[in-house]
Amino acid sequence: MNLLSMRVDVPSGSMTERDSDAEKRAVLQAEISQAARLTEMDKVGSAFAHELNQPLAAIVNYLQACHRLLQDQPTPVTLRVRQALEKAVGQADRASQIIRNLRDLIHKPEAERRLEDIGAIVLDAVTLTHAEADAAGVALHLTGGVGLPRVYIAKLDMHVVLLHLIRNGIEAMAQSPQRDLTIETARTADGSAQVRIIDRGAGLPAEVTERLFQPFVTTKPTGLGAGLSICRTIVEAHGGRIEATPNPDGGTIFSFTIPSAE
Ligand SMILES: Nc1ncnc2c1ncn2[C@@H]1O[C@H](COP(=O)(O)OP(=O)(O)OP(=O)(O)O)[C@@H](O)[C@H]1O
Ligand SMILES: [Mg+2]
Incomplete structure (x- = not known):
């Protein structure tokens, strides 16, 4: 879909x-x-x-x-x-x-938290980054979305996380022959909501993997190295977890979970 x-x-x-x-x-x-x-x-x-x-x-x-x-x-x-x-x-x-x-x-x-539909928030984030992806020659794909639990979150904070991860994915594919960014939502075995941002970039540079989520870690000439550390702070404040793994097809998968509110 x-x-x-x-x-x-x-x-x-x-x-x-x-x-x-x-x-x-x-x-x-x-x-x-x-x-x-x-x-x-x-x-x-x-x-x-x-x-x-x-x-x-x-x-x-x-x-x-x-x-x-x-x-x-x-x-x-x-x-x-x-x-x-x-x-x-x-x-x-x-x-x-x-x-x-x-x-x-x-x-x-502290931003106010409400019961939210994570699928709708992901859809909004994808809509908002559509033009940026287009300009970079990146095709965005949104998949999953079935049986997602309702989550208790600060909507704007969640947008900050999604936009950072989508932007990183777009930037990681600047030199890639294949520029597909897939955003996948799912329900995990323990009922949490899971969002995966899957790129086909060059993968994580070896020098950053150990300290990926720490502030001021960057390999970009104009990067601040704040993005991932902000993402981790927000996800963990919501009781979730964030991690990065290599994409078996080449590239990187950033994945985060938010516990179900149910
Ligand atoms: N999807 C990705 N693929 C490959 N490397 C990545 C990816 N996302 C992040 N990285 C690596 O992790 C580093 C840290 O990312 P982070 O988002 O924290 O900072 P940044 O993008 O360099 O700067 P900014 O503060 O503008 O976000 C990046 O510089 C890059 O080397
Ligand atoms: Mg970044």
């Missing part, structure tokens, strides 16, 4: 209906971009805070060690050095505080 061609290639209804469909898509697209940006800022903010806090803590430790070493040599010079060291500790603490404030500022509020 090719849901995509039903929905995208054979538009039906009057002109006004199609116009309002396009409007709804534009609104959804804007909301997803906003959600993606917030998640990205949150993620990058947390990673920076974490990365910067460690060296800052080390700086404070070294300064305090120097301060103690000079304690037993009270000369006018060491007194001034010790005062300067105290000020340096104060400034390092201030920097830590600024990082914490920044982190709180961009931390996005």
Whole structure:
């Protein structure tokens, strides 16, 4: 069953209906971009805070060690050095505080979760990426969709995951002779909803496989390396799992599950 061609290639209804469909898509697209940006800022903010806090803590430790070493040599010079060291500790603490404030500022509020039809969300995500895939010469195929459980999720967050994975798949096939991206939905043995994004690209570069879902891991010249780490954060926050496996036909399969709400 090719849901995509039903929905995208054979538009039906009057002109006004199609116009309002396009409007709804534009609104959804804007909301997803906003959600993606917030998640990205949150993620990058947390990673920076974490990365910067460690060296800052080390700086404070070294300064305090120097301060103690000079304690037993009270000369006018060491007194001034010790005062300067105290000020340096104060400034390092201030920097830590600024990082914490920044982190709180961009931390996005928990998106609201509702009972949703994952099949409909996948269909929307495919519709939204259709033009992008077309421009890259990639054919999108949507399969499965039978007996999917209802899931309790934040819709926009789920779109962020799907769009990241679809985009990665499209980018991975830039040099491929065969550019097919299949998005497959299914119900797993334990009743969860499963989405698989199957590309025919070159496969995962060896240097990233171990750290694939960590922030700032990228092989792309202009990549941030935020995409997959954001996907994992969102999927796991929903009680699901995400993984990547080689596609036996060549390429990569990204697969994630979301527990059933039933
Ligand atoms: N479908 C895929 N096929 C092959 N390699 C992939 C695929 N998806 C991701 N990768 C590899 O994993 C790396 C990390 O992906 P991730 O989405 O986290 O960051 P990115 O795409 O490089 O940058 P961005 O932050 O813009 O998403 C990529 O740079 C690429 O090397
Ligand atoms: Mg990416």
